[in-house]
Amino acid sequence: MTIVSSYNEWDPLEEVIIGTARGAGKLAFEPALAAYYPKADPERGFKGAPYPPEDVERAERQLDTFALALEKEGVTVQRPDPVNHIAPFSTPDFEVANGHAQTCPRDVMLVVGDRIIEVPMAQRGRFFEYRAYRRLVKEYFAGGAQWVAAPRPQLTAETYTEDYTTEDELYDFTTHPALTEFEPLFDAASFTRCGRDIFVQPDVVTNRFGIEWLRRYLGPEFRVRVVEFTDRYPQHIDTTLVPLRPGLALTNPERPFKDDSAKFFADNDWRLVDAVPSVRTGPPTTRDVSNWISMNILMLNPETVVVESAETPLIELFKSLKIDVITVDFDAVFQFGGSFHCCSLDIRRQGELQSYFA
Structure with a gap:
């Protein structure tokens, strides 16, 4: 058995x-966040801060419950330091007031087959986030996994489009990108894996240089395919295009x-x-997650999914698709950066590399 092996989002986990x-902080404003804040927004002056301890504790309890739910299904669960x-x-090249968190391993590392890839993230405050996973990655390497870090970015002023905003012009990969092509940049969660085909949404943390770096590194065995969506400030693909099993995927109607x-x-x-609207759709209570956070699910196998407990309309949709649902309370975790898919990183799934597209 290969200790690290995962080629898609649905094979048995x-x-x-x-x-x-634990240890999380709210990012200070920096150039990589400019798309989310109008130029006159006072939040552009935010200097960073710790999360309230009670918020951390409540989120940690829900993360622990999520871990226990997976263990009950026979999944081995690891936690970062x-x-x-x-x-x-x-x-x-830069300085920041504080970092962010190790709540979302899906953003920091990309698993393709037996490879663990540490990615070149565009947000300065997340530069050292990989450190929380180093103990685990070294253990996986000792067990036979491949381990590579993409080129560490400099994140100088040349990295970012100067004076960027989406107030009057929507983000556009070609005509109005948030990032320059000064260096390769991408978050792992900007990609979704379907065997030999890996789909990437260019967004405010992923540029052409980063996509091309990954394409060349993976080689001809994989096809890295760009898909673009209409979104004012896209970040990550896992609330936009969510593969559920071969031949079936959720999409975001907005x-x-x-x-x-x-x-x-x-x-x-x-x-x-089309995914159904989240029960929380409306003015966001935090800019850290999408109003479509309900789509950020985790497939345990092609017939079983983990969904947030309150998302009754989405639960009913999954039942209509003949997919069993495991519900877990997770609303306290959202403000730390994501839901089930973001807050997990599948290390090993059953199944081998296959092609699901011509």
């Missing part, structure tokens, strides 16, 4: 990393395809199902 909220992010740090990708899926006999 055997081992996973679940994040922790808590790192205190409430401290300033600097490199020769973020239609900008290209011909819908036809590409249809031509390959994939059914795209």
Whole structure:
């Protein structure tokens, strides 16, 4: 058995990393966050801060419950080492008031087959986030996994589009990108894996240089396919395009395809199902997560999914698709950066590399 092996989002899950909220901090404003805040927004002056201890404890209890629910299903669960992010740090190129968290391992590392890839993240405050996972990654390497870190970014002023805003012009990968092509940049959660085909949404933390770096590193065995959606400030694909099993995926009806990708899926006999609105759809209570956070689910196998307890309409949709649902309370975790998919990283799933598209 290969200790690390995962090629898609749905094969039976055997081992996973679940994040922790301990040591988390709220990011200070920095250039990578400019798309989310109008130029006159006072939040552009935010200097960073710790989370209230009671918020951390409530989120940690829900993360623990999530871990226990997976263990009851026979999944091996690993947890990162808590790192205190409430401290300033600097490199020769930038300095920040504090870091963020190790709640979302899906953002920091990309698993493709037996490879663990540490990614070059665009947010300065997340530069050292990989440190929380180093003990685990070294253990996986000792067990036979491949381990590589993409080029560490400099994150200088040249990395970011100067004076960026989406107030009057929507984010656009070609005409109005948030990032320059100064260096390769991407978050792992900007990609979703379907065997040999890996789909990537260009967004405010992922540029062409980063996509091309991953394409060349993975080589001809994989096809890295760009899909674009209409979104004011896209970040990560896992509340926009969510594969459930071969031939079936959820899509976000508020973020239609900008290209011909819908036809590409249809031509390959994939059914795209509109997700139902989240019960929390409306003005967001935090800019850390999407109003479509309900779509950020975790498939345990092609017939079983983990969904947030309050999302009754989505639960009913899954039942109509003949998918069993495990519910877990997770609303306290949202403000730390994500839901079930973001807060997990599948290390091993059953199954081998296959092609699900022509």
